[in-house]
Amino acid sequence: MTATPTAAPNMNSLPSPAPKVTFGGALRSELTKIRSVRSTRWTLLAVIVLTVVLGVIATYGQNNAHRAPYFDPTAWSLGGVWLTELLIGVVGTLVITSEYATGMIRTSLIALPQRGLFLFAKITVLAAVVFVTGLVASLAAFLAGQAIMSSHHISTTIGHLGVVRAIIGGALYLTVGALLALGIGLLIRYTAAALATAVAVLFLLPIAANLLPHGLQDQVDKWLPTAAGAQIWTVNHAPHLNSASPIGASGPMLAPWTGLAVFCGYAAIVLAAGLLMFRKRDA
Amino acid sequence: MIEARGLTKRYGGTLAVDDLSFTLERGKITGFLGPNGAGKTSTMRLILGLDRPTAGTVTVNGKPFGQLAGPMGQVGALLDARAMNGGRSAYDHLLCLAQTNNLPRRRVNEVLALVGLSEVARKRTKGFSLGMGQRLGIAAALLGNPQILLFDEPANGLDPEGILWIRNLMKGLAGEGRTVIVSSHLMSEMENTADHVLVLGRGKLIADCTVEEFIAVDSMRSVRVRTPQPEELTRLVAAAGGTVKDGGDGAVVVSGLETGRIWDLAFENAVRLQEIAPVRASLEQAFMELTATAAEFRADAPGSAPTDGRVS
Numbered sequence: 001m002t003a004t005p006t007a008a009p010n011m012n013s014l015p016s017p018a019p020k021v022t023f024g025g026a027l028r029s030e031l032t033k034i035r036s037v038r039s040t041r042w043t044l045l046a047v048i049v050l051t052v053v054l055g056v057i058a059t060y061g062q063n064n065a066h067r068a069p070y071f072d073p074t075a076w077s078l079g080g081v082w083l084t085e086l087l088i089g090v091v092g093t094l095v096i097t098s099e100y101a102t103g104m105i106r107t108s109l110i111a112l113p114q115r116g117l118f119l120f121a122k123i124t125v126l127a128a129v130v131f132v133t134g135l136v137a138s139l140a141a142f143l144a145g146q147a148i149m150s151s152h153h154i155s156t157t158i159g160h161l162g163v164v165r166a167i168i169g170g171a172l173y174l175t176v177g178a179l180l181a182l183g184i185g186l187l188i189r190y191t192a193a194a195l196a197t198a199v200a201v202l203f204l205l206p207i208a209a210n211l212l213p214h215g216l217q218d219q220v221d222k223w224l225p226t227a228a229g230a231q232i233w234t235v236n237h238a239p240h241l242n243s244a245s246p247i248g249a250s251g252p253m254l255a256p257w258t259g260l261a262v263f264c265g266y267a268a269i270v271l272a273a274g275l276l277m278f279r280k281r282d283a
Numbered sequence: 284m285i286e287a288r289g290l291t292k293r294y295g296g297t298l299a300v301d302d303l304s305f306t307l308e309r310g311k312i313t314g315f316l317g318p319n320g321a322g323k324t325s326t327m328r329l330i331l332g333l334d335r336p337t338a339g340t341v342t343v344n345g346k347p348f349g350q351l352a353g354p355m356g357q358v359g360a361l362l363d364a365r366a367m368n369g370g371r372s373a374y375d376h377l378l379c380l381a382q383t384n385n386l387p388r389r390r391v392n393e394v395l396a397l398v399g400l401s402e403v404a405r406k407r408t409k410g411f412s413l414g415m416g417q418r419l420g421i422a423a424a425l426l427g428n429p430q431i432l433l434f435d436e437p438a439n440g441l442d443p444e445g446i447l448w449i450r451n452l453m454k455g456l457a458g459e460g461r462t463v464i465v466s467s468h469l470m471s472e473m474e475n476t477a478d479h480v481l482v483l484g485r486g487k488l489i490a491d492c493t494v495e496e497f498i499a500v501d502s503m504r505s506v507r508v509r510t511p512q513p514e515e516l517t518r519l520v521a522a523a524g525g526t527v528k529d530g531g532d533g534a535v536v537v538s539g540l541e542t543g544r545i546w547d548l549a550f551e552n553a554v555r556l557q558e559i560a561p562v563r564a565s566l567e568q569a570f571m572e573l574t575a576t577a578a579e580f581r582a583d584a585p586g587s588a589p590t591d592g593r594v595s
Contacts, residue, residue: 019353019355019384019386020353020385021352021354021385024385025382025384025385026383028382029382032379036375037371038370039370102365102367102368102369103363103365104367106333106366107362107423108380108383109331109332110358110362111354111380111384112383112384113348113349114349282335
């Protein structure tokens with residue numbers, strides 16, 4: 001397939017700058033890694049498309065006659081992120097577990113043995129890529145959803161109080177979810193087990209909480225990672241009437257920024273534990 | 284320069300590397316020899332900071348590998364030809380590695396040309412043969428133009444053409460004054476390429492010497508003799524303090540006596556000799572003798588039948 005060079009190689013062309021590890025270099029490397037694998041690109045595109053499509057489906061059935069009190073047109077149009085969080089969770093998990101699965105982690109750490117630096121570059125690049133993707137998805141889903149609902153005169157506009165925060169919030173929700181999944185992947189290292197855990201944490205916990213007795217469920221629901229985090233993309237914060245939003249939680253929820261802070265807290269704890277283990281364990 | 288002092292690594296209950304101390308000097312090809320499970324790969328992983336030693340230290344140019352400011356400029360390593368994401372192109376694989384050490388993109392194209400992979404640079408590596416993967420791994424090791432190169436079993440699974448290529452490459456790299464450390468269980472390969480050998484068995488250092496010294500250890504005093512009077516010669520040699528073994532093919536192998544002494548004995552006692560030649564044991568033979576007791580699992584050891592029902 002290729003010509004075989006049989007002569008001894010001439011290695012005399014020295015790289016002009018002396019090799020040196022820097023955070024900027026580590027960032028460029030991680031960006032190359034994330035953009036050069038087809039599955040990541042397709043998954044991120046799917047996040048945008050699905051967020052919009054799900055938002056369109058969710059808003060299509062809404063009309064003035066059936067709307068609940070405190071109906072939240074913003075949250076209904078952004079509700080797709082509730083599901084695309086799963087896809088983002090896959091991206092976040094694979095960013096690290098695929099390195100373990102392929103053995104790339106060893107090649108990576110031989111080039112860049114400073115593990116803290118390596119991981120911070122990974123976290124930064126993942127967060128930036130997911131945030132930009134999430135912002136596109138969130139804004140497009142909002143505009144599409146409002147356009148559909150405007151025919152029933154139940155839409156809102158970007159100028160309303162809290163709407164911009166909710167649109168950016170959709171992107172933040174996906175970003176924190178990706179980082180939480182990265183932390184899980186870092187701790188578990190095996191793709192299948194890490195993916196199952198990420199899905200359980202991001203998606204199955206709220207469903208499992210539904211099985212609890214009502215009084216207890218009201219106490220537990222708001223503290224679950226995604227239920228807390230999802231408050232950042234709701235506008236009409238109606239503590240006792242959450243059927244107004246697509247989240248479907250039963251009890252009173254946390255305030256938007258409080259909820260996001262709780263979600264970030266979970267991600268930070270898991271990432272910190274992951275970093276600690278990553279520095280300690282053999283690669 | 285790589286320096287290990289009391290290097291020890293335990294994985295669970297297995298002692299993989301046991302109190303190793305060695306110094307690898309510049310500008311030589313050093314062979315890491317040992318049977319499977321001897322600790323060759325573990326030692327390389329410890330040198331590269333992938334694993335943490337249970338005890339002891341190992342430094343590269345005076346520092347632990349993890350503290351090198353520009354690791355790719357000092358050490359290049361090939362541990363496993365498959366240690367890459369198959370979904371990435373050869374070019375992107377090398378690019379993401381080069382970027383960590385702020386190496387220019389030009390270097391990626393240079394090393395691709397060097398290993399003969401320029402034509403498939405944009406192809407995803409999952410379609411690569413083992414030999415191509417090996418070349419790409421070597422390209423990655425050469426990116427930073429390092430002075431020290433570590434190759435773990437580079438000839439494994441390669442066809443004869445690939446093995447020849449690797450051999451020439453290693454010789455070329457050492458010829459430029461680089462330090463090449465290569466592990467292998469292919470003794471014949473080491474005999475042709477290595478200047479120096481470190482022999483490991485059960486994680487312990489068995490020998491640290493030149494290839495010539497290693498072969499000489501046991502075999503210098505063996506001489507192959509062909510004679511029509513083997514009984515007479517055996518008696519004379521035994522009387523002179525030597526030992527005789529059957530060399531097969533009508534010849535005997537005499538140990539413990541210099542060649543000149545054998546000539547004299549034969550001449551003085553009118554024993555006719557038809558052939559006399561020093562036996563130069565191959566690296567392989569010397570190795571087998573040295574590590575016979577060190578092999579982790581010996582198939583011929585009595586009472587060592589596998590307990591899990593597998594037939595070895």
